[in-house]
Amino acid sequence: MSTGASKLDVVVSNVVPVNELVTRFHFRRADGGLLPTFSGGAHVIVEMRDGERARLNPYSLMSSPLDTSEYTISVRRDDLGRGGSLFMHGKVRPGDRMVISYPVNLFSLDLRAKKHLMLAGGIGITPFLAQTAQLAAEGGNFELHYSVRTAALATYAGDLRARFGRRVSIYHDDRDERIPLDRLLSSQPLGTHLYICGPAGMIDWARARAAALGWPAETVHYEHFAAPQPGVPFDVTLALSGRTIHVAEQQSLLEAIEAAGVDPPYLCRGGVCGQCETNVISSDGVFLHNDHWLSDEDHxxxxxxxxxxxxxxxxxxxxxx
Amino acid sequence: MGINFRTETFRDDFSFRNSPEHIRRFPFPFHEDSYMYAVNIEPHVAGPAGSVLEHPIDVDEHYVSEMADRALVLAEDPLRCQSLPHMTLAGWDLLELLMTAKAESYPEHFSLTRDGDRWHWINRPLGIDQKFLFGDLTTLPYGPMEYITRQSQGDFCILDQRDGNLWMDAGIVTTQADWSLDFDIGMNFFEWHAPVPLAHEKGIFTRALKFLTNVQQGKPARRLNWTMTINPRLDTSPENYHKWGPDRATVTPENVGQKVHLRVELQSFWRLPRSNALVFPIRCYLIKMDELVTSPKWARRLHRVIRDLPEELATYKGLTRYRATLVEWLARYDDGTPTSPGFGPE
Amino acid sequence: MTPKTILSRPVYGTLSPQAGTHHLFVADAEGGGAILDMAKAAPEGFFAGAHIIYIPREAGAAYTGPLQALKPAQYYEGPSIAAALPRQKQTLAPARMGRRLYLAGTEGLIGQAMQAALDAGIDHGSIQTEQRGSLARRVQCVHCKGITEDVTTQPVRCSHCGLLLFVRDHYSRRLAAFQGVCINAEDQSEIPPIEEAFR
Structure with missing residues (x-):
C-alpha cells in the first residue's frame, strides 16, 4: 500500500508581503471546518496549477499548532529557481482555491530534550515559528539563534523578539554579527538537543562543530529540503509502465513521471523522506544526485x-x- | 439502535460468551488454509456495516465488562499503565482521537462537546459525565492516556518516533498476549519484538518499521495477529503466567469446545498530530471453539492451520501442551472439502 | 555451546576515545583493563579532562595503580556499584553537552551506570561500552518485579518470591536487567535441573 499523505482542499484567505523577498500565505479549509492539528516542524506540499504545469513544493507550516482555523506558510522568492516561488508571489490571490497535503513532520522536536537549542538561517526560520509556539505553550525550555542578511530581510525577527524576549538572538550579516557557535555548543546542559534549519553551508558548519565538541548524532537534528534544480532536458524510459518520457528544463524527474500518469509515493519532494526512491535498470550517462536520502555508495x-x-x-x- | 452490553466475566467463573451476531462479525484471521508471518498491513479504512471494521474504533457488546476487568487488573498491578515523562502530549492526542471517534460512531452512547479548550465528555455505558480543560492535567482524575483507555477496549501502546525508529514509551496493557509493558517500556521496535521467532530472519520487522515510520496523519493502517488462550481470560500477562499457565494442562477432548479460544488482535496504527508519535491500539477478540465451529468453513480452515503450524510458532504461541488434543477435536469438523478464499464465514 | 541471542540483548564494543570536552569513565573489576587498553590510543592530554570511577572488586588490584598513573583530573575507588552510583549521578547532574561516558566491566556495572546516565539525559547510543569479566546477570522477576543480582545459573530461584525462573536473553536498559519468567508455570511439579550458565 502507498504511504503518501492525504490531501486538503483549501482557500487562500490572505496574502501578506512580509519584506522584499518573502510573502506569507494563509489557507483555510474550503468547507469551512477546522484543519488537522499538526506538530511543530511539519510541512505541507502545496500543489501549484499553473496552466498545463503542475508544481508540488514543500513548505514548513509556520502558524501556531494550537490554532487550526488556518495554516500559514512563508515563501521566499527565488528568481533563479524553477518558478514555484514566482508562481506563488505573482499569481496566487486571496480567494483562490488550492490543494495542499496533510501535514507531515520530518523535523520533529525530540520531546525528551531537557532543552532545545535552535539555529535558523534566513527563511529556515519558518519551522521554528511553529515549534517555539508549541514549546512556549507547554512551558518548554528553548533558545533560538537566528542569522539574517540585513535587518530589512530579518523575516519575523521582530515578532519573535516581542514574543520570547531574551530567548531569541538575532545576528545580522551586514553588521558582521555571527552566531557564537562554539560558545553556545559548549555551554548547554546535558540532555540538550540541537536543531538547525537554513542554508546547506550553515547546516554543515553546525553539524561539524557539534560533532567535534562531543554532541552525539542522536541529539543533532536538521532539515534541509533540496529544491529541485532546473537543468538540461533528458529522456527516460519507464520499464514497468512501458513509457518513454521527456524531462524538460524546468521540470523535475518526479513531475515528468507524474505527468505521464505514473504516481510514485512521496512525502517531502525535497530529497529527504525516501518515499520516491526508484531503482535504475540501466543507464549510460552521469547521474546528478541532489538528495540527502541515498548513501554515498548508493549514489x-x-x-x-x-x-x-x-x-x-x-x-x-x-x-x- | 444501541449496543446491548453484556454483563460477564473474564476470570473466576468465565461467563464470557459471544452472541450469535457477534460470532458472525468475529475477525477470523486466516485467509487461506495455512499461516506464516507476513507484513500483512493494509489501510485502516471502513469495512462492511456490522463488521468490526465498520468504525475506526470498534465498540462491541463486551465493552462494559471488559472495562470492569481492566479496572480490576489496574487495581492489582498499577505497573500495567505507564508513560515516560515526554509522552504526556501524546496522551492528549490519544484522548482526542478516542473521544472524537467514539462520539462520531456511537452518538447514542458517547458525546463530546468542545468549546475551545473546554471539553465535555459523556460516556453513557460507563455512567461518566466529565467536564475538563484539554491540556490541563489537573482537570482529569488520571493522566490523559489512562483516563481515556480506562474507557476503551484493547491495549494501547504509544510509540515515540525518533532516529528512524519507534520507541515504546507509553502504554496501557491489561489484555496482552504474554508480553510485559513494565519490562518493554523504553525499548525500540526491534528490541521489544526480539523474542518473536522466525520473523527477524525473514526481514519482516525491518520492512514493517519502514512502513510504520511513514504512516501519515489521516491515513491509519491495520493488521491482524492471533494466538490461542485457555478460558476466555483477557489478562494473559507474563506477570500472572504462574496463575494462568496451569490452565493449559486442563484441556481434554471433552472440554475443548468451551475452554479453548482463538484470540485475534486487531492492531491499528495512527499518527498522532501534536506529538508526531504513533499510537498502536491492540484490540483483542475472543471466540470459543464451540462458537467458531458454527461456521463450517472457519472450522475446516482452523483445523488445517493448527495442524500444519511450524513447531517454533506453536511453541512461541504456547500451544504445545494441548495442540494434539485441539487438532484431533477440530478434525471432526474437517471433511476435507476445499474452503473458499477470504476471511468470511462462508 | 554459545546461546543463540536476540536483538534486545545488548551488544558491547571496544572503548575508543570520542570527541568531547570531558570524559567520564565508570568501570569495575577487569573493566579497568579496558580503560588501560583504550588509553594507548588516546590523544595527548585526553585524561586531563577525565574522571575515573572505579570499583576494583576482587580482580581489580592489578589495575588501580596503572589507572591512577593515567593522571585523570579526578580518580575515585569505590567498594561497590551501589556506593559509586551517587557519585556518578552527582557528576552528571550539572554536566554540559560534550561530556562523554565510557562504561567497562561486568554487565551489571554497565547496565546500572547506563541506567543512571539515561536519567541524566544521555542517549544510550552515544555511550561507549566494553564488557570484561563476569557475565553474571541481573534478573528481574516478571512476576514479583524483584531483581536478583549476580545470577549465574539457568534456571534461577527468585531471591524475592521464590519462583523458579527461566532467564531469557530479553534485556531492559531501563531496568538494567534480563527478564526471568517462571519456568514451570504450567505444571509446577516439573523441576528442571539447575545448571551453571553465566560466568
Missing amino acids: ASGKKIMPCVSRFAGKSLVLER
Missing part, C-alpha cells in the same frame, strides 16, 4: 535515484517505474 552505484530532486545527463536511462 556511486548507479542503481538508485531520487526523482524528486535528482537529474541525469547522458544517452539513456531506464527506471523501474
